[in-house]
Amino acid sequence: SDVPLYAVFGNPIAHSRSPQIHSGFAEQLGDAVRYDARLAPVDDFQGGWRAFVSEGGRGANVTVPFKQQAAVLADQLSDRARQAGAVNTLMVGDSGEVIGDNTDGAGLLLDLKRLEAPLADARILVLGAGGAVRGVLGPLLATGPSELVVANRTVEKATALAELFDAMGHIRGCGFEAIEGTFDLVINATSASLAGALPPLPEILFNEGALAYDMMYGATPTVFLQWAQRHGVRCVDGLGMLVGQAAESWYLWRGTRPDTTPVLEALRADLR
Ligand code: NDP
Secondary structure, X not given: OOOOEEEEEEOOOOOXXXXXXXXXXXXXXOOOOEEEEEEOOOOOHXXXXXXXXXXXXXXXXXXXXXXXXXHHHOOEEOHHHHHHOOOOEEEEXXXXXXXXXXXXXXXXXXXXXXXXXXXXXXXXXXXXXXXXXXXXXXXXXXXXXXXXXXXXXXXXXXXXXXXXXXXXXXXXXXXXXXXXXXXXXXXEOOOHHHHOOOOOOOOOOEEEEEEEEEOOOOOOOOHHXXXXXXXXXXXXXXXXXXXXXXXXXXXXXXXXXXXXHHHHHHHHHHHO
């Protein structure tokens, strides 16, 4: 058929929300696309991608555990993909070249702006120093916070990231026990929530009007958001980031900008 083909690659992939999100964009914009969920073997993302391209696939989202393999596979990387060291969006260029980009940071920023989160001149705390954090530090620092603190269980990973992004602004890396001061925005990007665990955080952490954001999402608030709720601050999960990164990928492929709000609302209603 002539309907342009896209997909999300992951392993596992069955529970991915991306097909629903992109179908929502397609419907909203009256731009018919086919968007599949594709399972690739853990050690052979390249094989899955090649098969997809031979079927006419034009672009794909890439999720756990393939973001690094996708970065290796791409012929060209955007600056932000290089900075993140990971690719979540692939597209086939006019000459068949494979272009790798990373829209996770832009997706988070899109959501934080929608929420009118404190950013410029704010004190921002990021918990975690994994792949997701690597992708969001550049866009966060570009908003001009007064200070950005990265705190992680493995301290060396936090200090290494702070060093890597040092030229972009006031950034410091430390362990959870060394977090000092109070913050306007606290972003949990640890996977501790997956295990129902909470990083050991100081009891006094939030400024007046602060926002607590967990990159994880689900039917019920994470332990981090439950903890933040008890401290009386506004709490938001990462579903909007998921829709935001999808919207940025859609823009790269299709050149149009979907309205994320109705798609996010439909997804939220579905999660419950
Ligand atoms: P990684 O595996 O790369 O990193 C995991 C991080 O969590 C590390 O910093 C690790 O610390 C920390 N961690 C794990 N367990 C614990 C624990 N029990 N206590 C304290 N810290 C812990 O994961 P990602 O960076 O890829 O993803 C992080 C989270 O963000 C996931 O929950 C993921 O679902 C979510 N995410 C959401 C997105 C969205 O669109 N909403 C997009 C991308 C990610 P250490 O270094 O010490 O091991």
